[in-house]
Amino acid sequence: MKKRVIETISKEIDRDFVLEKPKDPTLGHYATPLAFSLAKELKKSPMIIAQELCEKFNDCEIFDSVEAVKGFINFKLSDTFLDEIVTEALKNESEFAKGNYEGSILLEYVSANPTGPLHIGHARGAVFGDALYRFAKHLGYDIESEYYINDAGNQIYLLGLSIYLAGREHILGYAVDMPEEYYRGEYIVELARDAAKVFGSEVFEDEKHIEKLSNWGKDEMMKLIQQNLKDANIEFDHFVSEKSLYERWDEVLEKLKAGNAIYEKDGKLWLKSSEYGDEKDRVVVREDGRATYLAGDIIYHDDKFSRAFDYYINIWGADHHGYIARVKAAIHYLGYYESKLEVILSQMVSLLKGGEPYKMSKRAGNFILMSEVVDEIGSDALRFVFLSKKSDTHLEFDVDIFKEQDSSNPIFYIQYAHARVNQLFQKAQKEPKDVIDTPLGELNEDSKNLLFSALLLPEVLDDAFHSRGLQKMPEYLKSLASLYHQFYNKYKIVGSENEDKLLKISAMVAMSIRVGLGLMGIEAKERM
RNA sequence: GUCCUCGUAGCUCAGCUGGAUAGAGCACUGGAUUCCUAAUCCAGAGGUCACAGGUUCGAAUCCUGUCGGGGACACCA
Numbered sequence: 001m002k003k004r005v006i007e008t009i010s011k012e013i014d015r016d017f018v019l020e021k022p023k024d025p026t027l028g029h030y031a032t033p034l035a036f037s038l039a040k041e042l043k044k045s046p047m048i049i050a051q052e053l054c055e056k057f058n059d060c061e062i063f064d065s066v067e068a069v070k071g072f073i074n075f076k077l078s079d080t081f082l083d084e085i086v087t088e089a090l091k092n093e094s095e096f097a098k099g100n101y102e103g104s105i106l107l108e109y110v111s112a113n114p115t116g117p118l119h120i121g122h123a124r125g126a127v128f129g130d131a132l133y134r135f136a137k138h139l140g141y142d143i144e145s146e147y148y149i150n151d152a153g154n155q156i157y158l159l160g161l162s163i164y165l166a167g168r169e170h171i172l173g174y175a176v177d178m179p180e181e182y183y184r185g186e187y188i189v190e191l192a193r194d195a196a197k198v199f200g201s202e203v204f205e206d207e208k209h210i211e212k213l214s215n216w217g218k219d220e221m222m223k224l225i226q227q228n229l230k231d232a233n234i235e236f237d238h239f240v241s242e243k244s245l246y247e248r249w250d251e252v253l254e255k256l257k258a259g260n261a262i263y264e265k266d267g268k269l270w271l272k273s274s275e276y277g278d279e280k281d282r283v284v285v286r287e288d289g290r291a292t293y294l295a296g297d298i299i300y301h302d303d304k305f306s307r308a309f310d311y312y313i314n315i316w317g318a319d320h321h322g323y324i325a326r327v328k329a330a331i332h333y334l335g336y337y338e339s340k341l342e343v344i345l346s347q348m349v350s351l352l353k354g355g356e357p358y359k360m361s362k363r364a365g366n367f368i369l370m371s372e373v374v375d376e377i378g379s380d381a382l383r384f385v386f387l388s389k390k391s392d393t394h395l396e397f398d399v400d401i402f403k404e405q406d407s408s409n410p411i412f413y414i415q416y417a418h419a420r421v422n423q424l425f426q427k428a429q430k431e432p433k434d435v436i437d438t439p440l441g442e443l444n445e446d447s448k449n450l451l452f453s454a455l456l457l458p459e460v461l462d463d464a465f466h467s468r469g470l471q472k473m474p475e476y477l478k479s480l481a482s483l484y485h486q487f488y489n490k491y492k493i494v495g496s497e498n499e500d501k502l503l504k505i506s507a508m509v510a511m512s513i514r515v516g517l518g519l520m521g522i523e524a525k526e527r528m
Numbered sequence: 529g530u531c532c533u534c535g536u537a538g539c540u541c542a543g544c545u546g547g548a549u550a551g552a553g554c555a556c557u558g559g560a561u562u563c564c565u566a567a568u569c570c571a572g573a574g575g576u577c578a579c580a581g582g583u584u585c586g587a588a589u590c591c592u593g594u595c596g597g598g599g600a601c602a603c604c605a
Contacts, residue, residue: 023548033547036585046585070548071585113605155605181604268603279531283603293605321532322600347533348599388553389541393534394598410553416567427564467545475542478552489560489569496564528567 001085002459004062005030005075012056026445028067028074029452035071046071082451083440086508089455090436096515097458099139106304107133109315110229110236111148114221115159117187118228121317123370124395125346127386127521128470129315130234132344134519135465135473144237144309148300151218152243153293159183159221160214167192167204185367187224191217228371232379233521245299249291252299252334253284261333271298276329276338279322297323298330305336312341315391318348344468350396380522384411387520388474410478414513415525417481420488421510422526424503427494432507438500446490450483451505457512461519477516484509 006019013034022031035050042049050068057066062081067074089096109129112122129145136143162183169176170189178184195203195213203209222239229235253269256262262269262284269285271294284295304312316323320343328338373382388410389395425431443451456476464472484506493502514524 018547020547023550027548031548036547039585072548115605150605153605158605279601286603290603292603294603296605318533318599320600345533350598393541396540398540412567413553416565420565420568424564469542471542475552482552485568486570488564489566492564494564528565 001455002030004081004085005077008060008062009057009075013053022072022074025449027069027072028065028076030075030077031072032075033072035068035073039071077452079440079443079448082443082448082455085455086440086451086504087436090432090504090507090511093511093515096511097138097461099458099462101140102142103310104142104144105136105311105313106144106146106307106309107136107313107315108146108148108304110225111150111316112225113150113155114218114225115155115183116185116221117224118370119367120370120373121349121367123232123373123382124349124386124391125315125317126229126232126234126370127383128344128346128391130232131383131387131470131473131520132313132315132465132468134521135461135470138461138519139465146238146240146304147236149222149239149241149243150296151241152246152296156214156218157210159217160210160212162188163191163195163213163217164204164207164210167195167201171196171201172204191220194220228369228374231371231374232382240300240303242296242300245296245303246291248299248303249295252302253295255302255335256284256298256330256333259333259335261330271326271330271333273326273329276325276332278325278329282326294326294330297327298334301327301331301341302334305331305334305340310340314341314343315346316343318345318392321345344391346391347394350394381411383521384474387470390469390471410474411522412528413485414474414477414481414517416528417484418510418513418517418524419526419528420484421506424493424506428499428503430500430503432503435500435504435507438504440501440504446487447502447505450487451508453480453483454505454508454512456480457516460516473516473520477513480509480512480516 002019009017009019009032015034017032017034019030019032022028035046035053038044038049039046047068047070050071050073053073054066054068057063057075060066062078064076064078066076107129109132110118110122110126112118118126133143133145158181162178165176165178165182166184166188168174169178170192192204195216198216199209199212203213253262256271261272263272264270267287268283270281271284272281274281282294283292284298285291324343328341331338331341370382385397386395440447440451460472460476464470491502493499493506496502510524517524
């Protein structure tokens, strides 16, 4: 719809202009402040310029009126134009709001260490990433999602050790001193019990079994994490193991050396990251020859860029903030364009419980599990809450409120609007296809506003994705649902003389809600 | 200490690539049901957009500074 409007205006006005929506909808559907920016150049008042420009649109079919108000040029769409757009949209639901953007994107998100189940903080990045993926797909991008498994390094050994110690304590009954930095929590004890079934309890008798427990535990955790994700309606195209990438370390290190990125000091190898935006240089190989964590990420990004996507997006936890510069520097040294990598930070989720701060710790074991929340309120509500806020600001919510399922949860409000339309069709014993070709004729102000709003989904989607402000989608759906509830209360639909027309408008509203929710990974309900 | 980020209604937050009278939900007050589901709707009240300067036709939005909250500053991952 917006595209058609822009095309039409461009035919008459040969310069760039901003097309926005007036704050007061009675002024028009679209507006441009173009006259203000022309005022200086033409040495005329914005009022007069706007007037003159308006006259160019006298014979335009898609506009009812084009008026100059206080220097703004306001466009009102015509009924026939809206009808045309609606009819076309209703005939092709699967194509509605689809974009024709081109380009390939590799999206990496979650990538939580396989040392425990996902917690509520991970859930935010997971939900955001999945929705971003769905948005991009719908807009036409060739996007693939990937999970980077940190299965090399000390934390995996620590996982095995933690299981081992938990087994000694809970199964063999020894007194065990569990150091602070070890993993703890119920799931470790459960893992120990499962391990006893798989390997026999003698596995906890000798430290030589720790490595076995590490590998087994890591695999169990990945299974659990994938289940956690699936329960929230999230799936990945690829999983990449850090460990498997290390085979290429020598090769990548040579590449860095060839790019003059590495020097030796104090017996260690350093990356000259400070030359490209980082605060200081970083160690990549320690004195004892072991590579650092950064090395893994360098190999991984070399691997990613060798796959030649047009663009890369990583969603990281906010605690990785300082990490961006060094990875980008490495990418630069590897001979790729680091500007192709965009890092989106997913900020902390602060939990309250009964008004009291709830301090989260990944390792202490007193964190709130993602699965716990999904079980209690369902993945739809979880997804909705996380997508309703910008990803880069702190989000705070009270677990107790979150558990409630009443009208304070906006998803019910939106679902209800969708279900209402379905009920109307049932009452009328009709289906959307029966009313698609009904001409809408002349629309009253309320119908027109509602219809216009329902047709905004494509531009909301486009804006939400490209601005990375996914909260615009739930925001939009809330306002559309609100308009529909108002409409429903004001007009009798089934049995009225305009039944088919009103049903057609309703069908359009329902379709936008359904497609919009679908993009958020939420299924629209037929009944409440 | 350095860097990042945030500060908008009682609460949780939108709005920020400068545009018309600063919004929503919750909570609060009052009202609507012989009629398609009242899980809804209508009305009301609620604001120094942290503060001070600057940029210009125009600033919640951009710039500078101050204050306040949070975060990051590893050879852990």
